[in-house]
Each structure stands twice: as C-alpha cells, then as structure tokens.
Amino acid sequence: MTKLLNALPLALIACTAAACSAAEDSTSGEPQFHNTSTAETSADNTESTEASSAPTSAKDKEGDSGLKELDKEDFIATNLGHATSTVYGVSSPNDRVACTVTEDQGLIGCSVMFADPPLYPATGQPLWLSNSVNFDADAGFYPNVKMGGDAAAPTPLEAGSTVTMNGVTFESVSEDEFTVKIDGHHFTVKDDGEYYSDTFPPQPDGEGKAMTGTICGDLGNGEYVYAKENGTNCARAMEVLEYYKNYDFAPMEGGNRGYLMEDDFSCSYNADPGWPDEPDYRWLGCSIEDGGAVVVLDPTARALVSEKGGQR
Structure with missing residues (x-):
C-alpha cells in the first residue's frame, strides 16, 4: 500500500501572481501577498474653509487628496x-x-x-x-x-x-x-x-465560501490549494485533500491518475480542458458536491502556466 500523493508530481504554482512579491524572493514557493487595509478614510471636514471669491472650474479644482x-x-x-x-x-x-x-x-x-x-x-x-x-x-x-x-x-x-x-x-x-x-x-x-x-488576497466569506483564485490552504512542501469555482467551500476542500493525502491505495486502485471517489467528492490527477494532456500539465484537482472545486499547485506551476500562455 502506498500513498499515491507522494508518488505523483504536482505540476503548478504556489504563488498568486500579483500576490507574490517581486523577484527578490522568487526562489521561495510561499506566496508573498500585498495586502493593505481599508483604514485610509478621508478626513472629516466638519469645519468649512474660506473659499476664494474667484470662480474655479472642475479642471482647476483641488480636492481633499491634494490632486x-x-x-x-x-x-x-x-x-x-x-x-x-x-x-x-x-x-x-x-x-x-x-x-x-x-x-x-x-x-x-x-x-x-x-x-x-x-x-x-x-x-x-x-x-x-x-x-x-x-x-x-x-x-x-x-x-x-x-x-x-x-x-x-x-x-x-x-x-x-x-x-x-x-x-x-x-x-x-x-x-x-x-x-x-x-x-x-x-x-x-x-x-x-x-x-x-484591501481585498487581496481574497478570503473566504463568513460561511467559508471562496471565489475563484482564493488560496484555501497549504498542504505543505509548497503545495497550495486554490479555489477553481466561485462559492467553493474551502473548509470542506481542505478536509477532502487531507483525506486524500493520507489515503492508502490498494494495489491497482486509482490507476496512474490517482483517482479517488467518495460519497460527496472525487479527486484525480488530470489536465484541465484546454491544456495539453501531458504529465507536466496534470495537477491534483478535487470536485465536491455542492462545494465547488479546487486544484493543488506547487512552485513549478507558474513557469508552466506562463510558458503555455505565451504559446496562445
């Protein structure tokens, strides 16, 4: 009995682009996010200022921002x-x-x-x-x-x-x-x-549902779990992947794509439609009944995605 997850390579990336910091830390598989808060609120202009008696056009007006x-x-x-x-x-x-x-x-x-x-x-x-x-x-x-x-x-x-x-x-x-x-x-x-x-990287909402591109979690070894559909249940997705990660496949079970199907989910290594069906473009993906879909991407993914994108 072997754990298929350790035997099959994942082919994709760990760092969300704009989320990642510049190339200075490009050797790391961990996403580096630029996140700013919404704390920058405009000043409360309760005191009126003395206006110029000369009329000003919209183009000449200077706002609170100084612009x-x-x-x-x-x-x-x-x-x-x-x-x-x-x-x-x-x-x-x-x-x-x-x-x-x-x-x-x-x-x-x-x-x-x-x-x-x-x-x-x-x-x-x-x-x-x-x-x-x-x-x-x-x-x-x-x-x-x-x-x-x-x-x-x-x-x-x-x-x-x-x-x-x-x-x-x-x-x-x-x-x-x-x-x-x-x-x-x-x-x-x-x-x-x-x-x-102020809303990047995207986070699951109060019900744990995430939009496409949200990182639901980290499987370790630079492997990150991305939501592939709006409304994906990140909590359930991480439970599914943890189960898959620790599943002991019986001899001949799962074939060469690591296919696993349970009551409300299925997981396998496959290339998405529109991608070459080659080992490098096959990544672990799981679909969850009424819970969306996720894909596991590692640090090799960005190079593959960029390479393919440049061919189109």
Missing part, C-alpha cells in the same frame, strides 16, 4: 457606437491600467499589466494569468482573466490628477502609482506593476 480634479466629460469614449449610455475610458499615465465606466452601470472593469499576474485557475479556462481587475459589491476588487470583448478607448489621467464618474474615483498620484476606488474599496498598481488592494 487636481478633472472633468469627467474629458474621458467620454467615442469608439463604442453601440453603447446605450455614456461610456468613460480612463487609463494610468504609463498605460498599465485602463478602465471602463458606464453612466448606468458603474465600473465595468480594468485591464491591468501586472508585474507578477495573480493566478486565476477557473475551471475549464485555458489561461490562468490574470490580466484584469473586476469589482463585486460583496467581495470588492479581484483580479481575473478577461478574454475578448470591447473596451472603451481610454484617456490617460495625468499624474497629480483625479476624476470621478458614477461613484468610481481614479487617482493618478504619479506616473507609476494609480488607484481606483469605489464603495469604500480600492486597488493600486505601482512599483512597475505590483498590485495592492
């Missing part, structure tokens, strides 16, 4: 002829971030050139390196993968300026620091593409 407030009308996108409402496009001075906002829906999303893209191992998705950031009213900002679709032609927000439209505020602190804020949440891209946010 020059620009007129949102300067950021209206004209390339989306099919749009049914006003669409705005805003980008960072260095073009690392480009966002779309609509007058009737708010923030649609932002494309981001991450220095170290967070992994977004969605079930059945051929690409796992995040290239965008979306917003969820409950979860806040989260990196994900966007494939195709129209985007508003963005207008760069010059350094030292800010603009707000439909509840979304953009702040261009410098040529290399750009922040997006909405409903008390924020994300910042700076330091040549490093990603920081």
Whole structure:
C-alpha cells in the first residue's frame, strides 16, 4: 500500500501572481501577498474653509487628496457606437491600467499589466494569468482573466490628477502609482506593476465560501490549494485533500491518475480542458458536491502556466 500523493508530481504554482512579491524572493514557493487595509478614510471636514471669491472650474479644482480634479466629460469614449449610455475610458499615465465606466452601470472593469499576474485557475479556462481587475459589491476588487470583448478607448489621467464618474474615483498620484476606488474599496498598481488592494488576497466569506483564485490552504512542501469555482467551500476542500493525502491505495486502485471517489467528492490527477494532456500539465484537482472545486499547485506551476500562455 502506498500513498499515491507522494508518488505523483504536482505540476503548478504556489504563488498568486500579483500576490507574490517581486523577484527578490522568487526562489521561495510561499506566496508573498500585498495586502493593505481599508483604514485610509478621508478626513472629516466638519469645519468649512474660506473659499476664494474667484470662480474655479472642475479642471482647476483641488480636492481633499491634494490632486487636481478633472472633468469627467474629458474621458467620454467615442469608439463604442453601440453603447446605450455614456461610456468613460480612463487609463494610468504609463498605460498599465485602463478602465471602463458606464453612466448606468458603474465600473465595468480594468485591464491591468501586472508585474507578477495573480493566478486565476477557473475551471475549464485555458489561461490562468490574470490580466484584469473586476469589482463585486460583496467581495470588492479581484483580479481575473478577461478574454475578448470591447473596451472603451481610454484617456490617460495625468499624474497629480483625479476624476470621478458614477461613484468610481481614479487617482493618478504619479506616473507609476494609480488607484481606483469605489464603495469604500480600492486597488493600486505601482512599483512597475505590483498590485495592492484591501481585498487581496481574497478570503473566504463568513460561511467559508471562496471565489475563484482564493488560496484555501497549504498542504505543505509548497503545495497550495486554490479555489477553481466561485462559492467553493474551502473548509470542506481542505478536509477532502487531507483525506486524500493520507489515503492508502490498494494495489491497482486509482490507476496512474490517482483517482479517488467518495460519497460527496472525487479527486484525480488530470489536465484541465484546454491544456495539453501531458504529465507536466496534470495537477491534483478535487470536485465536491455542492462545494465547488479546487486544484493543488506547487512552485513549478507558474513557469508552466506562463510558458503555455505565451504559446496562445
């Protein structure tokens, strides 16, 4: 009787891209996360200040942040002829971030050139390196993968300026620091593409459910458990993997893919749809009835994901 987990190599990564620190610690398999708190609240301006008698335009106005407030009308996108409402496009001075906002829906999303893209191992998705950031009213900002679709032609927000439209505020602190804020949440891209946010890395909610890309836990030896579906039950996933890890397979049981099926879950080593069905691209994944799915990734994963992504 052997423990198959020790006999089969895992082929993927341990560190969520934007979550990982720069290359200075790239030899470590442990994720290095940039997490900022939401403690940065604006000052309570209860005392009025003496205003200048001279009229000031929106473009000349300086807000509480010390940044020059620009007129949102300067950021209206004209390339989306099919749009049914006003669409705005805003980008960072260095073009690392480009966002779309609509007058009737708010923030649609932002494309981001991450220095170290967070992994977004969605079930059945051929690409796992995040290239965008979306917003969820409950979860806040989260990196994900966007494939195709129209985007508003963005207008760069010059350094030292800010603009707000439909509840979304953009702040261009410098040529290399750009922040997006909405409903008390924020994300910042700076330091040549490093990603920081009050909701990164994502955490399970009060019921223990996690969104795609959340690290549910650590199996040891640099092996991390990523949620592959929104609503994944991280607590149950870790119980399942601990059971699998310590399961004694009988002779011929499980075959060469380490398949194990119990009442409410199944686990095996397989390549996801869209990935080459080769040993290097086979990783341990588990599906849980009414509990989502997870994948176990080790430090070799990022190189494989990046290599495959570059071929597409």
